[in-house]
Amino acid sequence: MNSPAISVRNLWKVFGPGGEKIPGNRELSALSSAELLERTRCVAAVRNLSFDVAKGEVFVVMGLSGSGKSTLIRCLTRLIEPTSGQVLVDGNDVLQAGTAELRELRRRKVSMVFQHFGLLPHRTVLDNVSYGLQIRGAGKSERHAKAREIIELVGLKGYEQHYPDQLSGGMQQRVGLGRALAGDPDTILFDEPFSALDPLIRRDMQAEVIRLHKEMGKTMVFVTHDLSEALKLGDRILIMRNGEPVQCGTGDDLVGSPADKYIEDFVSEVPRADVLTLKWITRPLADTTPRDAAVLNSRLIIRDAIPAVMHSSCPVLVEEGGRITGQIDRDSILSVLQAAESAA
Template identity: 65%
Template sequence: MTGEAVISVKDLWKVFGHKAELVPRSAELSALSRRELIDRTGCTAAVRDVSFDVAPGEVFVVMGLSGSGKSTLVRCLTRLIEPTAGSIIFEGEDILAADKKRLRDLRRRKFSMVFQHFGLLPFRQVLDNVAYGLEIRGAGKAERIRRAKEVIDLVGLDGYEHSYPEQLSGGMQQRVGLARALAGDPDVLFFDEPFSALDPLIRRDMQNEVIRLHREVGKTMVFITHDLSEALKLGDRILIMRDGAMVQCGTGDELVGAPADDYVRDFVQDVPRANVLTLRWIMRLPRPEDVLDGPELGPDVVVRDAVRLVLAAGKPVKVIENGELLGVVTDEEILAAVTGVEVPA
């Protein structure tokens, strides 16, 4: 992660129940499992002692199964749900110290949310739906229309400005929701499982749309999903949650190459390793018999993209970073990564 964090979360808890605030303060109670805590106190710890930073321009994915606490977490970040304990610093400002007026201003100007349920106004055309946030902010009509048209074109809805939501497919409605979130030019976009209700093909298109938009506008994004393939496709880093707690946080290749425990290992076991791991994970040290006059590749090249070159080389491919030889990759390492079976030397 580079640069000062846009979002810095430290020791965050969200506990539901009577006297919920006592749970994070008690070493005994906070150490209980979710089931034990419910049985002992009647409280549910939806988010328990979570800490992470989000860098400028990063796509940070929070994933987990149903009930893992991921959606509660993202709602805590915007104080749609009030955290029980911990701190949330947004661009150097303590979100938990913000009064209602300041919080309202932050939601209008600094961050936007895209939900699974589009929440479009049915009796407003696309143009007016997209401009709605700017209208609430107090922008003039000419400015609202200009900006709404800009983002409508950006998300690929040019020509649909005067359509009503019921006239659009689910994917197009979600594009309207995305355009509405972008219209206010927020610093951070929060996505709470926005594509989970869409058909698989439309979902893939929308994932590609997010990737394209991130490349074009460079917004910091926090993306919630229960789908590992979606997380790996979109995320610069991924935080995996279970029962409200953070299990592991890292890049996709770190999760696949070095899972923190059996839970993460089970999560990633069906992931095609060659599509995620980089040469850094499979390279080996040179041996005396190696002829090191072959091609060169960088350590962050994905295995899948190196297969053709390595197999055609007929000799070790050097893995070079900043002019330094880190290791070599041969057909043995490539085939082991692709097939998941070690090739005998």
């Protein structure tokens, strides 16, 4: 893996009077949110956050409302000015960038999709999608040609001349997606893009994002409060609480070994068989197990392993990197399913 697309180090965002003093102050920065509010009338929306996003990765930031995730994603392109820290995009420090440099970054490298779409009501779909291109000075025919291409890509062909208020919520968000894609950025930021949509449409849009990610391979930073969305989309997930990182890892890391009680509560409702891989339930190899039993990869999702295990008369072997690491049997699968049953 080469250098990360986005690299965040010690990022702080403190709202309130005199907020710029807090990150440097060892005593104040250690306070909890409530104490901080009482002492300084400041709110730390993002506290000392560090993470890397690899090129082509879908990185999900998850947390409840008020956890600072929307502030965080806005700090990445300085739609909200961070208080202190470092944000590197392709190795360039965003916080040190001048106005023109920052504008260039927003125009060409990083674009964003918003929860409430943020479409311009007085412009057609075509003009909305080509807005970013117009802003950077592309000619009319050039930007319309590119916009038509994108509109087809996001599945809105035939709606070019419609206005946003003639479209359903899902279609409006397709326009928002198209607008973000039109500038051909390396990275797309999503700020709870689908939380205003109906569940059914949300599922379609999630599939759409997965499809676009596969086709175009863009780096994506995706903010959501919906755990199932996070697990579905994210290569890696960062869980935030009160502006602080709680845990960062792949979906089955979070479900399989939650860092604390908070995450445990969070993931308790998740159907574990759908998320966890065999690695989490593998037991040591027993002497009685025949060595010629069926073999499954340890990264297989448990639910997908059910038929093979249930049809096998003896325990099944688990391999990782060509080496047998253990075995699983019916009991181990049933215990996972039963745990999910009792949690629900």
